[in-house]
Amino acid sequence: xxxxxxxxxxxxxxxxxxxxxxxxxxxxxxxxxxxxxxxxxxxxxxxxxxxxxxxxxxxxxxxxxxxxxxxxxxxxxxxxxxxxxxxxxxxxxxxxxxxxxxxxxxxxxxxxxxxxxxxxxxxxxxxxxxxxxxxxxxxxxxxxxxxxxxxxxxxxxxxxxxxxxxxxxxxxxxxxxxxxxxxxxxxxxxxxxxxxxxxxxxxxxxxxxxxxxxxxxxxxxxxxxxxxxxxxxxxxxxxxxxxxxxxxxxxxxxxxxxxxxxxxxxxxxxxxxxxxxxxxxxxxxxxxxxxxxxxxxxxxxxxxxxxxxxxxxxxxxxxxxxxxxxxxxxxxxxxxxxxxxxxxxxxxxxxxxxxxxxxxxxxxxxxxxxxxxxxxxxxxxxxxxxxxxxxxxxxxxxxxxxxxxxxxxxxxxxxxxxxxxxxxxxxxxxxxxxxxxxxxxxxxxxxxxxxxxxxxxxxxxxxxxxxxxxxxxxxxxxxxxxxxxxxxxxxxxxxxxxxxxxxxxxxxxxxxxxxxxxxxxxxxxxxxxxxxxxxxxxxxxxxxxxxxxxxxxx
Numbered sequence: 257x258x259x260x261x262x263x264x265x266x267x268x269x270x271x272x273x274x275x276x277x278x279x280x281x282x283x284x285x286x287x288x289x290x291x292x293x294x295x296x297x298x299x300x301x302x303x304x305x306x307x308x309x310x311x312x313x314x315x316x317x318x319x320x321x322x323x324x325x326x327x328x329x330x331x332x333x334x335x336x337x338x339x340x341x342x343x344x345x346x347x348x349x350x351x352x353x354x355x356x357x358x359x360x361x362x363x364x365x366x367x368x369x370x371x372x373x374x375x376x377x378x379x380x381x382x383x384x385x386x387x388x389x390x391x392x393x394x395x396x397x398x399x400x401x402x403x404x405x406x407x408x409x410x411x412x413x414x415x416x417x418x419x420x421x422x423x424x425x426x427x428x429x430x431x432x433x434x435x436x437x438x439x440x441x442x443x444x445x446x447x448x449x450x451x452x453x454x455x456x457x458x459x460x461x462x463x464x465x466x467x468x469x470x471x472x473x474x475x476x477x478x479x480x481x482x483x484x485x486x487x488x489x490x491x492x493x494x495x496x497x498x499x500x501x502x503x504x505x506x507x508x509x510x511x512x513x514x515x516x517x518x519x520x521x522x523x524x525x526x527x528x529x530x531x532x533x534x535x536x537x538x539x540x541x542x543x544x545x546x547x548x549x550x551x552x553x554x555x556x557x558x559x560x561x562x563x564x565x566x567x568x569x570x571x572x573x574x575x576x577x578x579x580x581x582x583x584x585x586x587x588x589x590x591x592x593x594x595x596x597x598x599x600x601x602x603x604x605x606x607x608x609x610x611x612x613x614x615x616x617x618x619x620x621x622x623x624x625x626x627x628x629x630x631x632x633x634x635x636x637x638x639x640x641x642x643x644x645x646x647x648x649x650x651x652x653x654x655x656x657x658x659x660x661x662x663x664x665x666x667x668x669x670x671x672x673x674x675x676x677x678x679x680x681x682x683x684x685x686x687x688x689x690x691x692x693x694x695x696x697x698x699x700x701x702x703x704x705x706x707x708x709x710x711x712x713x714x715x716x717x718x719x720x721x722x723x724x725x726x727x728x729x730x731x732x733x734x735x736x737x738x739x740x741x742x743x744x745x746x747x748x749x750x751x752x753x754x755x756x757x758x759x760x761x762x763x764x765x766x767x768x769x770x771x772x773x774x775x776x777x778x779x780x781x782x783x784x785x786x787x788x789x790x791x792x793x794x795x796x797x798x799x800x801x802x803x804x805x806x807x808x809x810x
Contacts, residue, residue, distance in 0.1 A: 287363055298377065301331035315481065318403055319392050326388035327481065332381040334489040336374045337472060341493040343371040345500045350541075350617035365619045375446070379439050386436055393422040431475040438464045438471075455579055459554055469494065504613050508546075510534060512612040515568060517587055517596040521694035523575035524636070525584045526561075528568045529612065539563050539647035540621035540640045540804075543614025545571070550582045555613060559620075559639035559806070561699075563646035565654075569612075572698060574636040619804060620644060626802030628795060630685045630787075634807025635695060638688050641806065642699050645706065648681060652709050682714065685791060689720040689782055689807075696721075696771045707774050717775040719768070720782050 305327040309315055315323050342348070349364045363370070396404065397418050404416065423429040441461050444450075451458040469490065476484025512535070516528035537543075537560060544555040556579060562570040575581040586608050588596060620640040623629055624647065631641040690696060696719060706715050770777040791801060 287366070290363055297335060298332050301335050302328040305331045309481075318399060319395050322388045322391035322395065323481065326385055326392060329381045329385035329388060333378055333385060334486055336378045336381070337469075337486070338489045338493045340371060340374040340378070341490070341497045343367045343374065345496055346616045347500050347503055348496065350615075353617040353621070364617075372446075375439075375443060379443050382436050382439055386432060389428075389432070390419070390423075393417075393419045396422065427477050428475060431471045435468055435471055435475065438468045442468075452577065455556075455577055456551070456554065508611050508613050510612065512569065512610065514587070514607050514610050517607065519584075519588050519591075519593050519596060520572075520698050521593070522692050522698075523581075523584065524695075524698055525573045525575070525587060526698075527571050527573065527587075527610070529570070529610065531567060531569045535569065535615070537564060537569075537615035538617075538621040538624075539643040540618055540623055541615040541643075542618055542640070543569075543571070543612050543616065546611040546613075547583050547586065547608055548611070549586050549608035550579060554579055556580070557616075559618075559643065560615060561639045561642045561646075563643055563650050565650040566646070572636065572639050572642075576636075620806065623802055623804050624648075624681065626800060627680050628683045628685075628791075628799055628801040629681065630687070630791060630801055630803045632687045632689075632782075632803070632805040632807070634689050634805075635691065637805075637807030638699065639806070641686065641688075641804065642702060644804075645684070645686065645699075646702060648684060649702070649706055649709065651681075652714075656709075683716070683795075684714060685716045685718070685787075687718045687720070687782055687787065689722055691721075691723045693721055693723065693770050693777075696777075700772055703771070703773055703775075717773065718782070718787070719771055719773065719775055719777045721770065721777050721779050722781050 306324040309324045309327050310321075312323075344367075349367055352362065353364050397416065399416065401416050423433070442464055445458050445461040472486055473484075473490070476482075476486060510532045512529045512532060514527055515530050518526040518528075520526060540559075542557050542559045544557050546552075546555045558571040558573060560569060561572050562568060573580055573583060575584045618640060620643070623631065623644045629644075631644060633639070633641045688696070703717060707717070767774055768777050795801070
């Protein structure tokens with residue numbers, strides 16, 4: 257998302273509003289153009305077949321408009337079957353995103369949304385195709401043998417068929433019913449409620465796509481109306497998909513075993529993985545992990561929370577689903593807290609093996625291209641933002657080690673690095689919102705280090721705690737006035753301070769008692785009008801602010 261901001265002068269307010277609306281519309285226009293092209297392609301293939309069979313009078317006189325609709329819907333199925341494979345070729349999408357190759361401005365960030373759209377269109381077209389064919393079967397079963405032969409079908413029957421025989425004894429009939437059942441099963445099990453709570457009920461049925469693609473290539477064999485052509489539609493995407501699978505299979509064999517574990521509160525496990533020399537990634541990207549001890553076939557995506565300069569690859573896993581909870585139990589069966597140490601090299605280590613596949617591109621990897629950044633993380637959605645922050649922090653540390661004394665870009669004090677050495681990042685706004693105050697300890701050390709090194713005030717950190725206010729919570733600035741806090745509540749506050757490494761010196765160190773940061777925790781939801789307004793007022797007209805968000809839906 258690109259926001260064009262302006263200074264606070266009242267005379268320019270109208271201009272800023274217009275530019276903001278144009279920025280939003282520009283993004284919508286690109287998406288609208290893409291969807292329009294997609295819709296026109298579906299209409300074009302449908303209309304072409306519809307008109308062809310409308311003019312094919314020998315067939316039309318016998319079957320009527322049902323023949324036109326059945327072939328039109330079949331063409332839509334062919335087009336979407338070819339496209340749906342491309343939406344899951346993650347290496348191809350990562351390649352398009354990298355190095356400015358997306359000159360067509362394809363919405364690669366919305367590949368999953370487009371995948372779902374294709375699936376809906378395929379299912380609707382399949383239902384229409386099936387309904388039209390049942391009308392065809394009805395007309396064939398009521399026609400005479402001479403009328404059928406005059407229609408000059410590719411494989412004319414020797415006798416008048418029945419609806420049952422056309423449905424259950426012919427290749428198109430049997431395979432068509434099987435494919436329709438497969439599509440319905442995959443569509444139903446892919447619904448959000450099932451996918452989120454019982455991932456395996458989505459994961460395993462979704463692999464019926466292998467059977468679907470095998471059957472659809474066989475479906476047209478022996479067809480009455482035209483020669484089978486689906487192979488010409490899907491051969492290219494299938495070949496690309498196979499290359500994708502081969503590349504991913506090879507990468508899954510790289511050694512990225514667990515070398516360290518840290519168990520955080522709120523059931524979050526931090527995994528440190530061995531980093532092979534061939535594992536190259538950008539901040540904000542993600543990878544898939546598999547734990548054979550939990551499930552040999554399930555792979556789940558997680559944002560990389562380390563930066564490319566780190567010696568290991570780290571990910572944070574939040575135990576909110578069946579698979580993640582089982583993984584955390586396998587890794588930490590005793591439910592111990594804190595640093596669980598480094599993995600022992602001798603045989604008999606208790607930590608299960610982890611397989612990795614990646615990295616893959618995401619929208620967050622574009623963050624380092626902007627001069628001004630607004631990074632927003634909600635709960636565990638902070639993970640890709642942590643990678644970006646670590647990358648910027650590593651640049652700051654590298655600049656100080658180099659001892660460069662020129663100004664500009666991300667740097668520090670009198671030893672700031674030149675703009676070209678720091679990608680031109682001059683201001684970073686970081687907003688982190690959580691319901692659970694324990695979550696802020698996941699990346700507390702990173703934020704403390706940023707505050708320590710940020711002598712040029714490049715970073716602006718804002719922390720929001722959205723859990724309901726409690727008069728018994730002494731760390732809540734909206735709670736009861738001081739002096740009403742009872743002794744047991746003071747004990748709870750001290751425990752919070754100990755977790756943050758502050759002991760009883762939170763006030764003495766002038767840091768927030770909830771997070772241990774200099775940034776004050778705000779006990780409310782973020783006021784986006786206020787936040788965006790302040791950013792707008794802080795930068796000149798025409799500035800480009802990259803806005804990146806990750807988090808669960810509201």
